Amino acid sequence: MVADRIRRMPFASIYPLYVQKVERKDRSTDDLDRVLTWLTGYDDAGLERAVADEVDLETFFARAPAMNPNASLITGVICGVRVEEIDDPLMQQIRWMDKLVDEVAKGKKMTSILRGDAGAAA
Helix, strand or coil: CHHHHHHHCEHHHHHHHHHHHHHHCCCCHHHHHHHHHHHHCCCHHHHHHHHHCCCEHHHHHHCCCCCCHHHHHCCCEECCEEHHHCCCHHHHHHHHHHHHHHHHHCCCCHHHHCCCCHHHHC
8 A cells, every 4th residue: 555655764765855855945954953853853963863873754753842833724736635625634644745835946035935934944
């Protein structure tokens, strides 16, 4: 099943693809890391550790220090599916992450990407 394959996918294999995506659009890895830390509560060292330990996405989100309460404000379509309509909590978290990375790559303002969270946009 596709969902099972995605759950088992190492964060370390996805992170470099996210980096390539945002850099291709002249955005920085700092912007990428900012949205990932905003979403999950990981700090930079935690993100680095998740990559180094090659944790899968299920573990990455299970160990997330604090999912942002404003994550539910992330809406839109990713992979042809509305993220706000995804029933599986883990798949929704993964798609929220994908959506944030897409928004960074598209050049949206950080305050918009972080759903108006001015403290995180600093």
